[in-house]
Amino acid sequence: MEDNSFNSLIPFGPQHPVLPEPIQIKLVLEDEKIISAEPAIGYVHRGLEKLAEKKDIHQSIYVVERICGICSFMHALCYCQGLEELTGTEVPPRARYLRTIWGELHRTHSHLLWLGLMADSYGFESLFYQCWRIREKVLDIMEATAGSRVIISANILGGVRRDIGPDMLGHIQKTAKEIADSLRDIEKVFLNDYTVCHRTQGIGILTKEEAYELGAVGPVLRASGVPQDVRSLGYAAYGELDFEPATETAGDSYARTKVRLKELRNALSLIIQAAEKIPEGEISVKLARKPEGETVSRLEQPRGECLYYIKANGTDVLSRVRVRTPTFANIPALLKMLPGHQLSALPVILLSIDPCISCTER
Amino acid sequence: MFEFLRPVFRNLLRRPSTREYPFAVREPFRDARGHIEGIDREKCVFCGICAKKCPADAIRVDRQERVWELDSFKCVVCSVCAESCPKKCISVSPVHRAPAGEKSRCAIEGAKMETPKKPAGINKEACVFCGICAKACPEGAISVDRTEKMWSLDKEKCAGCMACAEKCPKKAIIAE
Numbered sequence: 001m002e003d004n005s006f007n008s009l010i011p012f013g014p015q016h017p018v019l020p021e022p023i024q025i026k027l028v029l030e031d032e033k034i035i036s037a038e039p040a041i042g043y044v045h046r047g048l049e050k051l052a053e054k055k056d057i058h059q060s061i062y063v064v065e066r067i068c069g070i071c072s073f074m075h076a077l078c079y080c081q082g083l084e085e086l087t088g089t090e091v092p093p094r095a096r097y098l099r100t101i102w103g104e105l106h107r108t109h110s111h112l113l114w115l116g117l118m119a120d121s122y123g124f125e126s127l128f129y130q131c132w133r134i135r136e137k138v139l140d141i142m143e144a145t146a147g148s149r150v151i152i153s154a155n156i157l158g159g160v161r162r163d164i165g166p167d168m169l170g171h172i173q174k175t176a177k178e179i180a181d182s183l184r185d186i187e188k189v190f191l192n193d194y195t196v197c198h199r200t201q202g203i204g205i206l207t208k209e210e211a212y213e214l215g216a217v218g219p220v221l222r223a224s225g226v227p228q229d230v231r232s233l234g235y236a237a238y239g240e241l242d243f244e245p246a247t248e249t250a251g252d253s254y255a256r257t258k259v260r261l262k263e264l265r266n267a268l269s270l271i272i273q274a275a276e277k278i279p280e281g282e283i284s285v286k287l288a289r290k291p292e293g294e295t296v297s298r299l300e301q302p303r304g305e306c307l308y309y310i311k312a313n314g315t316d317v318l319s320r321v322r323v324r325t326p327t328f329a330n331i332p333a334l335l336k337m338l339p340g341h342q343l344s345a346l347p348v349i350l351l352s353i354d355p356c357i358s359c360t361e362r
Numbered sequence: 363m364f365e366f367l368r369p370v371f372r373n374l375l376r377r378p379s380t381r382e383y384p385f386a387v388r389e390p391f392r393d394a395r396g397h398i399e400g401i402d403r404e405k406c407v408f409c410g411i412c413a414k415k416c417p418a419d420a421i422r423v424d425r426q427e428r429v430w431e432l433d434s435f436k437c438v439v440c441s442v443c444a445e446s447c448p449k450k451c452i453s454v455s456p457v458h459r460a461p462a463g464e465k466s467r468c469a470i471e472g473a474k475m476e477t478p479k480k481p482a483g484i485n486k487e488a489c490v491f492c493g494i495c496a497k498a499c500p501e502g503a504i505s506v507d508r509t510e511k512m513w514s515l516d517k518e519k520c521a522g523c524m525a526c527a528e529k530c531p532k533k534a535i536i537a538e
Contacts, residue, residue, distance in 0.1 A: 059417035062440050130369055133379050140391075147395040153440045161445070162393070185372075188365045 007035060010343070014043050018121050018347040021357035025350070029343060037338045039331055045361040049321050056316040057083060057291065058157060064308075065151055067323060068359045070113060073106045074301040076155040079321070081235060082297030082310040083157050087289050092282040093237070095159035100237040100274045101172065102146065102154050104267040108179065109138040109150075110302035111264045114354045115190065118257060121347040122199040130186050137175055144168065159284025169275045176268045176275075183264060190257050200254040204337035204349035207251055216333040217326045218304020220353050223259045224251035230300035241273045253352040260354075263302075290314050301326055303354045325359035390456035395439045397459035398452060400470050401430050405451035409523035411500050412443035412452060425522075431469040434459060448500045448525035480522040480538045484513050488534035495526035495535060 008029050014022035022043035028035040048067050052060040065076045077099055084091055091099075116131035139149045145164050146152035154160050164172070190196060206216065211224035221228055222245060229245035231238045246262035248255035291312035298307050304326030311320040330353045337349050381388060390396060408430065410423040420436035421443060423429070444452040481504075491513065493506040503519035504526055506512070527535040 055417060059415070062417035062438060062442075066438075126370075127366065136379075143394050144391045145393075147391075147393055147441070148439070151438075153395075185369050189369075193365045 006030065012346060014040075016347075018351065020117065021355070023355065023357045023360075025338075025346075027338075027343070027346070032343045034338050034341050034343060034346065037335050039335065041331075041357065041361055043361070044358045046358075048362045049323060052321040053318055057312075057318060058316075060318065060321070061155060061157070062153060064321070064323070065153060065155075067325070067362050068356055069150060070110045070356060071106055071301045071303065071306075071359075072151045073102050073154060074299060074306060075323075076153070077103060077236070078297050078299045078306050078308045079310070080155045080157050081299065082295050082308050083287070083291050083312070085295050085297065086291040086293055086310065086312055087157075087287045089158050089285060089288045091159055092285060093279045094163075094281045095283045096237045097274050097278040098160045098164060098283065099155070100241070101164070101271055101278075102142070102152065102160075103236060104270045104274070105138055105142055105172075107267040107302045108264060108271070109135050109142075110354075111260045111267070112138070114260060114302070114351075115186070115257070115264075118348070118351050119190075119196075121351040122196065124189075124196065127186065127189055127196075134179055134182050134186070137179060141172055141175060145172075156284055157287050159282070161284070163283050169278065173272050173275045176271045180265065180268045183261075187261055190261060197254065199345075199348055200257060200352075201250075201252060203253045203341065203345050204352055205250070205252045206333055206337050208249075210336055211251065211333060214332040214336055215329050216304075217329045218300070218302075218354075219246075219256055219259045219263065220304065220330050220333055222246060223248045223255040225249040228305075230298050230305050233298070235299055237274055237277075238270075240277065241270055243270055253348050256352045290316065291318070303327055303356055303359070304329065323362055325356065325362070327353070327356045327360045330355075331360070390458075392456060394456040395441050396455045396457040397434065397439060398432055398437055398441070398443065398468075399455045400432070400453065400468055402449075402451040402453070403470055405449045406430060406470075407449060407523050409448065409521035411446050411448065411521050411523065414521075415442050415446045417442065427471075429469060429471050431467055433467055435465050446500055448498075448523040480517075480520060481515060481524065481526055481535050482538040483515075483536050485532075485534040485536060488532045489513060490532055490534075492531065494529050494531060498525045498529035500525060 010027045010029055012025040012027055013019050014024045024040040026038045048063055052063045055063055061076050064079045065072045067075050112131050112135035116128040119127035142152050143149050145168055146154040146162060154162060206224050208225040211221050212226055225247060227245045227247045243266055246259050246266060248259050292314040294311040296309050298305060306326055307324040309322040310318060313319045334353050408423055408425045408428050410425060413421040413423045418436045418438045420433045422431040441454045444454050491506055491508045491511050496504040496506045501519045501521050503516045505514050
């Protein structure tokens with residue numbers, strides 16, 4: 001008998017109760033312990049990068065927005081910022097603030113969604129519903145301000161499509177405070193509850209060096225102690241608002257939960273600040289000229305740093321759009337976290353990177 | 363230890379957060395994009411700008427036959443058509459489209475009228491070269507040089523919506 005004959009190969013996914021989207025992880029197990037893991041992706045590839053080369057630059061906003069069903073606004077923003085840079089267009093200040101407000105609303109609803117899914121991954125169904133109940137308030141704001149719940153189509157090249165009136169800004173501030181209040185209850189459960197801590201503490205540890213070397217991004221990187229946040233570059237209105245990247249040092253699933261809880265608080269504070277400071281004025285301008293040349297546009301999505309490479313040729317149709325999404329960058333880190341853990345810990349570790357497969361495969 | 367007890371007791375005393383759908387339906391938000399209802403057939407000039415701007419290729423406009431057609435199953439309800447319409451004749455309803463058993467199209471035939479117009483030139487005596495027509499043109503087909511007193515039209519780009527003629531303060535634009 002060969003040495004490794006007691007090892008078993010288990011396919012995890014592409015369909016699994018814990019997975020909202022299809023990804024397969026091929027696991028080599030020794031009894032119940034994970035020895036190695038190998039991902040297989042490609043189940044939801046839709047060819048959106050190619051489609052963005054077929055449509056004109058204005059239509060492509062609605063194409064890139066559909067890369068992700070959660071952080072769609074951020075995709076459109078990253079694309080628009082890239083093209084605004086290529087055309088040398090100065091976005092009006094009010095539009096930059098509105099983009100920040102919608103961006104942070106997206107972060108809030110994405111993190112609340114993730115907290116729910118995380119609770120679901122260790123079987124805490126009622127906590128899952130508590131998180132999603134709070135999230136509903138954010139979605140209502142988005143529908144009232146931009147017209148849709150998630151894919152809000154608020155960005156255009158050179159600004160935003162809709163303005164938010166003073167009454168609505170007041171309502172947004174009030175709701176952000178309400179959400180911050182209702183977060184207090186669920187925060188305690190995620191951080192102090194015995195069973196929750198048992199499932200997350202010490203599970204899926206990623207050291208600072210590993211996180212950096214494997215190119216992890218977003219909350220995964222920050223939970224390992226690297227204070228890297230693209231928002232610090234000050235795109236949109238972030239340069240004029242007060243915020244600190246949330247970091248933790250433990251690098252386990254518990255630290256990643258904690259980082260996202262802190263980011264939720266940060267996002268709500270940013271929404272309140274932006275709604276207070278928002279200047280009057282125009283909400284959009286026309287592009288200064290046709291785009292020409294190439295650029296890399298970056299921004300911080302709820303899951304981490306997103307990167308758009310855009311190549312334009314002086315016409316209305318782009319030569320190339322390439323998207324590097326945060327989940328793609330976090331998959332190597334995920335594979336590093338898995339070995340040595342029990343099979344039952346896999347859902348928690350997998351969910352702790354907040355995987356967005358449709359983003360990854362585009 | 364028993365951190366979840368507080369939300370549990372509070373939820374016991376509170377009314378449910380959910381509605382008894384479909385018996386209780388929430389009022390739609392005023393500016394929500396539910397679905398594209400159709401066009402005002404009296405106002406539409408069948409210029410086809412909506413079809414050109416649609417990112418999902420869901421609209422087909424036949425200028426000769428005067429037919430406007432929407433494939434609601436392709437439509438992503440971005441409402442770019444309604445915003446780009448020079449006549450503002452496309453209506454967006456805040457209510458979502460009802461579920462359907464089979465695919466259908468929304469085809470609207472326009473009211474019959476005289477042959478479609480297109481701007482041909484300007485009355486040089488009336489025109490003050492203010493440039494309002496160029497700003498009003500949704501396709502950017504008109505260019506006006508105030509200093510040189512030049513007015514030119516790109517016939518390839520022109521969709522024939524006549525927004526220029528409507529906005530012209532001197533009524534100087536001559537139709538074909």
